[in-house]
Amino acid sequence: MSKKLTSRAEDYSKWYNELVVKADLAENSAVRGCMVIKPYGFAIWEKMQAELDKMFKETGHQNAYFPLFVPKSLFEAEEKNAEGFAKECAVVTHYRLQNDPDKPGKLRVDPEARLEEELVVRPTSEAIIWNTYRNWIQSYRDLPILINQWANVVRWEMRTRLFLRTAEFLWQEGHTAHATKAEAIEETKLMNGVYAKFVENFMAIPVIQGVKTESERFAGAEDTYCIEALMQDGKALQAGTSHFLGQNFAKAFDVKYATKEGKQDYVWATSWGVSTRLMGALIMTHSDDNGLVLPPNLAPYQVVIVPIYKNEEQFEAISKVAEEIISDLNDREISVKFDKRDTLRPGAKFAQHELQGVPLRIAIGPKDLENETVELARRDTLSKQTVILDRITIVIEDLLEEIQENLFNRALDFRNEHITNVETFDEFKEVLETKGGFISAHWDGTNETEEKIKELTKATIRCIPLDSKEEKGACVYSGKPSKVRVLFAKAY
Amino acid sequence: MSKKLTSRAEDYSKWYNELVVKADLAENSAVRGCMVIKPYGFAIWEKMQAELDKMFKETGHQNAYFPLFVPKSLFEAEEKNAEGFAKECAVVTHYRLQNDPDKPGKLRVDPEARLEEELVVRPTSEAIIWNTYRNWIQSYRDLPILINQWANVVRWEMRTRLFLRTAEFLWQEGHTAHATKAEAIEETKLMNGVYAKFVENFMAIPVIQGVKTESERFAGAEDTYCIEALMQDGKALQAGTSHFLGQNFAKAFDVKYATKEGKQDYVWATSWGVSTRLMGALIMTHSDDNGLVLPPNLAPYQVVIVPIYKNEEQFEAISKVAEEIISDLNDREISVKFDKRDTLRPGAKFAQHELQGVPLRIAIGPKDLENETVELARRDTLSKQTVILDRITIVIEDLLEEIQENLFNRALDFRNEHITNVETFDEFKEVLETKGGFISAHWDGTNETEEKIKELTKATIRCIPLDSKEEKGACVYSGKPSKVRVLFAKAY
Numbered sequence: 002m003s004k005k006l007t008s009r010a011e012d013y014s015k016w017y018n019e020l021v022v023k024a025d026l027a028e029n030s031a032v033r034g035c036m037v038i039k040p041y042g043f044a045i046w047e048k049m050q051a052e053l054d055k056m057f058k059e060t061g062h063q064n065a066y067f068p069l070f071v072p073k074s075l076f077e078a079e080e081k082n083a084e085g086f087a088k089e090c091a092v093v094t095h096y097r098l099q100n101d102p103d104k105p106g107k108l109r110v111d112p113e114a115r116l117e118e119e120l121v122v123r124p125t126s127e128a129i130i131w132n133t134y135r136n137w138i139q140s141y142r143d144l145p146i147l148i149n150q151w152a153n154v155v156r157w158e159m160r161t162r163l164f165l166r167t168a169e170f171l172w173q174e175g176h177t178a179h180a181t182k183a184e185a186i187e188e189t190k191l192m193n194g195v196y197a198k199f200v201e202n203f204m205a206i207p208v209i210q211g212v213k214t215e216s217e218r219f220a221g222a223e224d225t226y227c228i229e230a231l232m233q234d235g236k237a238l239q240a241g242t243s244h245f246l247g248q249n250f251a252k253a254f255d256v257k258y259a260t261k262e263g264k265q266d267y268v269w270a271t272s273w274g275v276s277t278r279l280m281g282a283l284i285m286t287h288s289d290d291n292g293l294v295l296p297p298n299l300a301p302y303q304v305v306i307v308p309i310y311k312n313e314e315q316f317e318a319i320s321k322v323a324e325e326i327i328s329d330l331n332d333r334e335i336s337v338k339f340d341k342r343d344t345l346r347p348g349a350k351f352a353q354h355e356l357q358g359v360p361l362r363i364a365i366g367p368k369d370l371e372n373e374t375v376e377l378a379r380r381d382t383l384s385k386q387t388v389i390l391d392r393i394t395i396v397i398e399d400l401l402e403e404i405q406e407n408l409f410n411r412a413l414d415f416r417n418e419h420i421t422n423v424e425t426f427d428e429f430k431e432v433l434e435t436k437g438g439f440i441s442a443h444w445d446g447t448n449e450t451e452e453k454i455k456e457l458t459k460a461t462i463r464c465i466p467l468d469s470k471e472e473k474g475a476c477v478y479s480g481k482p483s484k485v486r487v488l489f490a491k492a493y
Numbered sequence: 494m495s496k497k498l499t500s501r502a503e504d505y506s507k508w509y510n511e512l513v514v515k516a517d518l519a520e521n522s523a524v525r526g527c528m529v530i531k532p533y534g535f536a537i538w539e540k541m542q543a544e545l546d547k548m549f550k551e552t553g554h555q556n557a558y559f560p561l562f563v564p565k566s567l568f569e570a571e572e573k574n575a576e577g578f579a580k581e582c583a584v585v586t587h588y589r590l591q592n593d594p595d596k597p598g599k600l601r602v603d604p605e606a607r608l609e610e611e612l613v614v615r616p617t618s619e620a621i622i623w624n625t626y627r628n629w630i631q632s633y634r635d636l637p638i639l640i641n642q643w644a645n646v647v648r649w650e651m652r653t654r655l656f657l658r659t660a661e662f663l664w665q666e667g668h669t670a671h672a673t674k675a676e677a678i679e680e681t682k683l684m685n686g687v688y689a690k691f692v693e694n695f696m697a698i699p700v701i702q703g704v705k706t707e708s709e710r711f712a713g714a715e716d717t718y719c720i721e722a723l724m725q726d727g728k729a730l731q732a733g734t735s736h737f738l739g740q741n742f743a744k745a746f747d748v749k750y751a752t753k754e755g756k757q758d759y760v761w762a763t764s765w766g767v768s769t770r771l772m773g774a775l776i777m778t779h780s781d782d783n784g785l786v787l788p789p790n791l792a793p794y795q796v797v798i799v800p801i802y803k804n805e806e807q808f809e810a811i812s813k814v815a816e817e818i819i820s821d822l823n824d825r826e827i828s829v830k831f832d833k834r835d836t837l838r839p840g841a842k843f844a845q846h847e848l849q850g851v852p853l854r855i856a857i858g859p860k861d862l863e864n865e866t867v868e869l870a871r872r873d874t875l876s877k878q879t880v881i882l883d884r885i886t887i888v889i890e891d892l893l894e895e896i897q898e899n900l901f902n903r904a905l906d907f908r909n910e911h912i913t914n915v916e917t918f919d920e921f922k923e924v925l926e927t928k929g930g931f932i933s934a935h936w937d938g939t940n941e942t943e944e945k946i947k948e949l950t951k952a953t954i955r956c957i958p959l960d961s962k963e964e965k966g967a968c969v970y971s972g973k974p975s976k977v978r979v980l981f982a983k984a985y
Contacts, residue, residue, distance in 0.1 A: 031567060031624050032560045032612065040555035040640060047556060063532035064539060068524045069614075069645055069661050070583075073590070075523060077600045087590040091562075092602050093614065094586045096649040098565070098579040108569045110584050110611055119602060120524065122561075122585065122614070132523055142836050148532060153561055153645065157588040169561050344634050 006356075008290045013234045020284060021163045024293045024357050027280075034161035034168030038277070041357060044301035046171070046277060050151065052203050052298075053173065053275070056195050062147045062175060067129050069153075070120035075128045079253035082127060085220020089157040091122040091168075122155040127221060127272055130176045131250040138178060138268055140259040145188070146178040164281040165238075165493055172276035178268045180258065182247075185269035186224075189245040192273040193226035196241035204279065205296040205408040206230050206286045207416050208240055209439075209488065211464025216448055219272075223247035229463045229488065231416045232285035235437020237463045237490035240282050243273035281493070286412050287381075293358030294380055296408050297401040304330060304337040304397060305359045309347045309366035316341075319365045322390065326363065326375075329394040335401065355380065360404050361397060381407055422486070429477050429489070433458055439490045443483035445476035454478050460489040498848075500782045505726045512776060513655045516785045516849045519772075526653035526660030530769070533849060536793035538663070538769060542643065544695050544790075545665065545767070548687050554639045554667060559621050561645075562612035567620045571745035574619060577712020581649040583614040583660075614647040619713060619764055622668045623742040630670060630760055632751040637680070638670040656773040657730075657985055664768035670760045672750065674739075677761035678716075681737040684765040685718040688733035696771065697788040697900040698722050698778045699908050700732055701931075701980065703956025708940055711764075715739035721955045721980070723908045724777040727929020729955045729982035732774050735765035773985070778904050779873075785850030786872055788900050789893040796822060796829040796889060797851045801839045801858035808833075811857045814882065818855065818867075821886040827893065847872065852896050853889060873899055914978070921969050921981070925950055931982045935975035937968035946970050952981040 006023065007015045022028050026042030029035075038046065054064070070093065077083045097114035101107040123129065130148075137143060151173045161167050175192060179185040193210055200206050208228035218225040222244035230240045251257070251267040260266055287294040297303045306326065308319040323339050330337045338359075340350050347364065354362055364376040373390045377397070381404050388396050419438025423429045432440055444450060444462065454477075455461050465487045474483045498515065499507045514520050518534030521527075530538065546556070562585065569575045589606035593599040615621065622640075629635060647661045667684060671677040685702055692698050700720035710717040714736035722732045743749070743759040752758055779786040789795045798818065800811040815831050822829045830851075832842050839856065846854055856868040865882045869889070873896050880888050911930025915921045924932055936942060936954065946969075947953050957979045966975045 028625075028628075030560045031564055031621065032562045035560035035562060037560065037625055038558040040557045043557045044555065063536065065532045065535045066530040066663065068522045068527035068529065069647065070524045070527060072523055073600060076590075077598070080598070083590075083600065087600055090588065090590060091585045091612070092587040092590065093583045094602065095584040096582065098568075098575075098582060098584065098611075098613070106569070106572070108565060108575065108579055110586065119590075120583070121590070129523065133529055136520075155561065171558065 006290060006292060009233065016290070017281075017285060018163065020288060020292055020356075026284075026293070027163050029163065032168070034158060036163050036167050036169075038171075041301060042280065045283070045295070045299050046280060048299045048301070049203070049279060050173075053199055054151075056199060057149050057173075057175065060191060060195060062149045062177075064150065065148045066150055066152070067126050067133060069123055071123050071126075071129045073119045073121060075132050076121045078128060078132075079221050079250055081249070082125075082221030086124040086156070089159075090124050091155045091157055093120040093122065123152070124154055124156045125272075125274075126150065126152070126154075126174055126176065127246070127250050127270075128254075131254040131256060131270070134176075134178055134268070135254050135256045138256055138258050141180050141261050144178055144180045144258060144268065145184065147175075147188075148177065149173055149175045162281075164277055164284070167277075170277045172274050174272060174274040177271045178251075178256070179271070180260070180266075180269070182269050185247075185271050186245050189224070189226055189243045189271045189273070192271070193228065193241070193243040196243065196273070196275055197228050200228060200230065200240050200279070200282075201409065203296070203298045204283055204286075205298070205405055205412060206240070206282055207409065207413040209464065209466050210468075211466045211488065213242075213464055214451060214462045214487070216451055217462065219244045221246060221249050223249070226467075227464050229439075229490075230282050230286065231419055231438060231490070232282070232493065233415070234285070235419060235491070237439065237488075237492040238278075238282050238285070239463070239492065240279060241273070241275040244271060246270035246272060287408050288358065291383070292356035294408070295358035295360060297360045297405050300336070300358065300360050302336045302338040302359060303401055304335060304361045304363060305354045306337065306339045306363045306365065307347050307350045307354070308339075308341060309364055311367070315367050315370075318370055322365055322370065322375075326393055330397065333394060333398055335394075335397060361400060363393070379404060381411075420488070423477060424474075426478050429454075429460075430458055433460055433489075433491070437491070439463065439488045441486045441488055442477040443474035443485075444487045445479045445481035445483055447479075450476060450478050454489065458491075460491050463488045463490050463492060498782060498784060501725065508782070509773075509777060510655065512780060512784055512848075518776075518785070519655050521655065524660070526650060528655050528659050528661075530663075533793060534772065537775070537787070537791050538772060540791045540793070541691075541695070541771060542665075545691055546643075548691060549641050549665075549667065552683060552687060554641045554669075556642065557640045558642055558644070559618050559625065561615055563615050563618075563621045565611045565613060567624050567746075568613045570620060570624075571713050571742055573741070574617075574713030578616040578648070581651075582616050583647045583649055585612040585614065615644070616646055616648045617764075617766075618642065618644070618646075618666055618668065619738070619742050619762075620746075623746040623748060623762070626668075626670055626760070627746050627748045630748055630750050633672050633753050636670055636672045636750060636760065637676065639667075639680075640669065641665055641667045654773075656769055656776070659769075662769045664766050666764060666766040669763045670743075670748070671763070672752070672758075672761070674761050677739075677763050678737050681716070681718055681735045681763045681765070684763070685720065685733070685735035688735065688765070688767055689720050692720060692722070692732055692771070692774075693901065695788070695790045696775055696778075697790075697897055697904060698732070698774055699901065699905040701956065701958050702960075703958040703980065705734075705956055706943060706954045706979070708943055709954065711736045713738060713741050715741070718959075719956050721931075721982075722774050722778065723911055723930060723982075724774070724985065725907070726777070727911060727983070729931065729980075729984040730770075730774050730777070731955070731984065732771060733765070733767040736763060738762035738764060779900050780850065783875070784848035786900065787850035787852060789852045789897050792828070792850065792852050794828045794830040794851060795893055796827060796853045796855060797846045798829065798831045798855045798857065799839050799842045799846070800831075800833060801856055803859070807859050807862075810862055814857055814862065814867075818885055822889065825886060825890055827886075827889060853892060855885070871896060873903075912980070915969060916966075918969050921946075921952075922950055925952055925981075925983070929983065931955065931980045933978045933980055934969040935966035935977075936979045937971045937973035937975055939971075942968060942970050946981070952983050955980045955982050955984060
């Protein structure tokens with residue numbers, strides 16, 4: 002299999018698909034729309050999980066686990082949520098297979114093993130969780146409940162793409178219950194902020210925090226906060242959402258609590274989630290035509306050492322040096338892999354590690370042994386330098402920080418260059434077609450205008466930024482008065 | 494809700510169910526046979542996961558993720574495996590719900606959204622994984638593949654019990670591919686050994702390593718290795734299994750590789766798993782009539798501090814001492830919780846922490862402040878001592894080790910007292926009824942005898958221990974010649 006990728010300029014979408022497969026991140030499976038996450042891709046996801054999990058725990062959340070299935074009667078209880086997910090859900094109707102009498106060696110569903118009530122494979126867990134919370138909450142003393150769950154969910158999407166939109170995906174979903182509206186809103190914002198911090202500091206992806214318009218809200222939410230990132234092709238990607246659910250689920254599942262004053266009131270809810278979709282954002286923010294580029298904070302191994310040798314004796318000498326470097330790096334908690342496979346030439350190894358985005362590559366050859374140096378290559382800039390052996394660990398330590406920072410700044414510059422203020426609809430369309438990115442424009446606040454713009458341009462309102470300032474203006478489409486700019490973009 | 498449990502002597506099974514719910518480990522959900530794992534229970538499972546995951550990685554395994562669904566045509570490919578799981582599986586037949594025309598506000602499956610091919614919710618993942626491995630393996634250079642997956646699986650069991658047997662459960666499943674039979678068998682044994690080490694060292698549960706008889710083997714395996722533990726009520730519990738799958742799945746999914754010599758050969762397979770069932774083993778090995786008893790290695794927090802005070806001033810003074818203890822304990826990586834809730838009296842807190850199995854409890858009252866002491870209570874022995882404040886961290890550090898050891902030794906003594914050699918079938922039945930536990934007896938090696946004994950006594954062969962010695966004897970049931978003793982028991 003050729004490791005050479007289609008270039009981004011040639012076909013961005015093809016480049017993405019090829020990269021995901023060739024860098025050993027994931028592949029399509031025998032199940033329509035479901036992916037296999039391969040070990041290298043999963044190792045990146047595990048690093049994301051570990052950091053997020055730590056941040057959730059630091060903000061007072063605990064993990065728990067709720068059932069995969071939602072009985073139909075619970076699924077339909079919160080009307081808007083049901084409406085939002087009913088069209089694309091996997092439904093279990095039977096609990097047994099039997100030998101097919103017409104086809105020897107084949108199985109079929111046993112018609113007598115039909116479930117009394119169908120089970121929906123969770124597309125999200127509000128229904129099953131709020132049905133459970135009803136029994137956990139009697140009084141204000143039981144609140145807040147701050148729970149997170151790491152789980153798989155299924156949404157029967159018709160058009161799927163690895164990581165970005167798959168029928169099954171992995172995610173975490175936080176589900177919290179509060180005594181007051183103010184506390185629930187605070188939680189919603191807090192977790193959106195946690196996501197922003199994680200995505201910026203660990204994934205090196207700058208994001209804009211904002212609020213969704215009504216039409217882009219989570220089904221069943223009163224308000225959806227989000228973090229929006231910009232991909233290299235000028236399309237936006239929603240990287241995480243945090244929902245203020247009001248009392249909608251509490252009312253649908255009859256979850257009341259006794260207040261300090263002894264009254265009965267419905268509980269206030271939030272939910273928030275990020276998913277394996279983040280892997281797509283990671284790829285489309287930093288990678289290049291040679292393959293994946295990983296921020297050091299998320300790389301399965303941050304450094305790879307490739308020996309270059311002609312005979313066993315040279316290999317032994319190089320290995321000795323390599324082992325010393327590894328030991329020093331491990332002491333500084335820098336992860337390193339010694340690629341001593343004898344089935345591949347150094348050039349092929351270089352290409353593979355480049356494709357897989359390893360932040361730093363050390364090459365050690367016979368000349369290096371003589372000079373007490375190594376060759377050090379950066380993945381983000383593709384630049385090389387010769388480093389004196391004595392200084393290698395300290396140089397690497399500094400470079401890893403620099404790379405993490407460089408990736409973020411590069412992405413930030415690109416993102417900032419791709420936020421364009423526009424005043425007219427012609428300008429809007431032109432910027433969208435020629436430059437892409439976020440378009441900051443006035444909007445009259447109506448669904449109709451939003452819908453019309455989407456119809457005409459495929460751009461949607463990504464969010465109303467949290468930091469937007471009040472500014473008198475006229476809607477870019479209708480000319481009606483507007484008080485604040487919103488961000489439009491085509492989106493994944 | 495009363496926290497008082499039914500005693501074990503009164504009704505062991507009722508005691509178990511009550512303990513699981515009252516100690517906040519898990520509860521039944523609205524979905525038949527599926528449980529909710531509550532935060533406290535999940536925190537224990539997380540500790541198990543973390544340690545197992547570390548051990549898997551140390552033995553060269555990587556994590557990955559494969560789809561939740563198995564298309565029927567793949568499910569049925571390995572005949573014995575299919576036969577073993579077809580009778581109890583959840584089947585997805587539709588991908589959409591629609592408004593029910595007969596019942597306003599209700600949903601029903603959309604008859605037009607029937608899947609062309611039914612999807613089985615994975616009861617185990619050999620089929621989907623070996624179908625994937627076919628594309629990953631061309632030559633001996635691609636082997637071995639050493640992959641593990643943390644996942645949920647579904648088996649439509651008719652009689653379920655929290656943790657022990659649930660329709661959905663969490664587990665890990667290792668799936669490895671090897672070039673030779675010898676290497677695959679070595680892997681099978683290695684992972685059974687990893688399980689034994691984990692369960693003994695972390696869960697403080699002594700286990701017997703052995704091999705299953707043909708009738709107790711995993712569906713599709715050539716050999717099933719296992720670890721068997723003994724519960725307090727004299728019943729055995731299979732705590733983990735490791736399967737040598739031969740070339741069965743490679744043949745069913747046509748997975749061949751080019752050998753070094755350039756020939757084509759089928760790949761050799763293993764799979765191995767432990768599940769949330771381990772939580773049941775943990776509970777039924779150590780707990781008592783007061784509730785859960787946790788080994789320090791698995792306790793969500795190893796120490797709890799309860800302040801005893803009459804006024805705010807006392808509380809402040811106690812808090813100051815508590816914070817110092819916490820800081821010292823944290824320095825030694827001992828986890829501790831300061832229970833400063835003002836909604837519960839100390840006695841109620843004591844009862845709760847006892848019920849939840851916290852290994853050590855510190856109580857600090859005004860007298861303690863005067864004397865510069867604290868009261869320290871052990872959960873495993875229910876004994877108390879007064880400890881000088883200066884010595885508290887070192888005493889705790891030692892005690893946690895002692896408790897971990899004590900729990901293991903206590904369980905080991907019990908287990909060893911409950912392995913009985915018997916020579917006649919009358920003796921067999923008597924020991925089984927009066928004493929329970931493992932019965933070590935000769936068996937003629939036939940399915941018929943095994944089946945007959947099961948029918949007459951409900952005891953099954955738990956395993957042929959790996960360390961059993963050859964010994965001439967006569968089958969306890971048929972009198973036919975036998976070379977080795979096997980272990981019988983009633984089992985969970």
